[in-house]
Amino acid sequence: MQHLIEIYHQVNNFGRENNMKLTVVKPGEIIYETEVLEKHLATLNTIHGGMIAALMDGVIGVAALSLVAQDKKLVSTVEFKLNYFKPAYLGDVLKGYGRVDNAGKRIISTSGEIYNQKGEVVAKAMGTFNAYPFDKSDIAKVKML
Numbered sequence: 001m002q003h004l005i006e007i008y009h010q011v012n013n014f015g016r017e018n019n020m021k022l023t024v025v026k027p028g029e030i031i032y033e034t035e036v037l038e039k040h041l042a043t044l045n046t047i048h049g050g051m052i053a054a055l056m057d058g059v060i061g062v063a064a065l066s067l068v069a070q071d072k073k074l075v076s077t078v079e080f081k082l083n084y085f086k087p088a089y090l091g092d093v094l095k096g097y098g099r100v101d102n103a104g105k106r107i108i109s110t111s112g113e114i115y116n117q118k119g120e121v122v123a124k125a126m127g128t129f130n131a132y133p134f135d136k137s138d139i140a141k142v143k144m145l
Helices: 002-011 013-017 049-071
Strands: 021-026 029-035 073-084 093-103 107-115 121-133
Touching: 002 049, 013 049, 021 049, 029 049, 049 073, 049 093, 049 107, 049 121, 093 121
Parallel strands: none
Antiparallel strands: 021 029, 029 093, 073 121, 093 107, 107 121
């Protein structure tokens, strides 16, 4: 599993550009953290909802990835539902918790929450992901590690 997670980190420009720090708690459960920067803002002080959605896609998607990576599989997003509860502001430290709720051979259901540094829920989501073999992905062609 660790090898595929390392490859994912190498090719994940979005995560790198947004200083997203990943912790795999166990297969199927992860934590993603990032700080709200000026480039994430929609107003003078408030994060753009699209950045929350993108972070959440990572939170629940990498939870799914962390489960199937041990089977040499990657995941792609099929759909997810997102509820926004509180705004996040410039300088806030956001922590997303993602988990796999159910996993079949190909379809994986996940859920997650994003909290601010005060422990307040910023957003919650449920998502569905498709698992597919690593060797059928575009990153399998890249020489790495």
